[in-house]
Amino acid sequence: EKTVVLITGCSSGIGLSLAVRLASDPAKTYKVYATMRNLAKKERLLDCVKGLHKDTLDILQMDVTDQRSVLDARQRVGEKRVDILVCNAGVGLMGPLEAQSLDTMRQILEVNLLGTISTIQAFLPGMKTQGHGRILVTGSLGGLQGLPFNEVYCASKFAVEGVCESLAILLQHFNIHVSLIECGPVNTNFLDNLQAAEPGSSGEQVDARTQSLYEMYLQHCGTVFQNAAQDTDDIVKIYLEAIQSASPAFRYYTNSALLPITSPKTAASDGLQYIKTMSKIIFSTNNKVEQK
Ligand code: NAD
Secondary structure, eight states: OOEEEEESOOSSHHHHHHHHHHHTOTTOOEEEEEEESOGGGTHHHHHHHTTTTTTTEEEEEOOTTOHHHHHHHHHTOTTSOOSEEEEOOOOOEESOGGGOOHHHHHHHIIIIIIIHHHHHHHHHHHHHHHTOEEEEEEEEGGGTSOOTTOHHHHHHHHHHHHHHHHHHHHHGGGTEEEEEEEEOOBSSTHHHHSEEOOTTTTSOOOOHHHHHHHHHHHHHHHHHHHHHOBOHHHHHHHHHHHHHOSSOOSEEESOTTSOOOOHHHHHSTTOHHHHHHHHHHHHOSOHHHHHO
């Protein structure tokens, strides 16, 4: 019997690569339900699996912000069970906070936070009844540490951490494992797909000092991506490790060269060390000079 895997956000990036890898598994271990908001984008996925997918892949429409669409997709799972749920759909948002419109911020929280929660909600009762399950969530370093100009994205990903950590405690009693796959920068369309704040879309002007710090931040981002971005295959490997483990970890860090900077958060009770460390890393033009 195949392991039934349902993945959200499969039209591109990590979701697409994971769906392709699992559906093309040589041992045909998995039956993959690759879901995407817009079925018109399914060609890329179909191209990647090249006809090898007859009995291992189904593509379903699912917009994680539309509960009807989540429930419809659940209904279309032929096996009437999902063994592994992968909550991967997500969008970024970058720019000065005062430039973000309420609608855009709401959209980010709708997809990243409520979309993840409502997908889990839809499949949780089934997992409890069948007495087993895996919930895997694509997490982010931005869910573990604050990043300037990413306030709302970080808020959404921090919140996802809270959801998963809380659920994991309870779900131990149901033989359901929750794991976060914590990614640093990954070469996907994420940066192109992210919602950049359109200047003035909130009606607020952004001052020149903030603008110039934003430019410094973008430069820092570019360097980090250039030096440390992973390919989706690297992320898929970690996903496989979690999927194949008999007792999966709660957190997997995909990039050992770029771990979250968490210890300065608790090093002193005033909580300032992380803020200072990060500010130095991002905003000093010459780190070597500043840090000596
Ligand atoms: P991506 O933009 O290629 O993939 C995101 C996918 O989510 C897209 O296919 C998009 O269509 C889908 N999506 C967006 N809104 C949706 C909705 N309402 N319903 C269903 N699907 C929706 O980028 P990616 O890098 O593959 O992103 C996947 C996950 O990885 C996201 O959760 C993201 O936060 C996380 N992540 C990415 C990076 C990175 O640098 N790329 C870093 C850390 C975490």
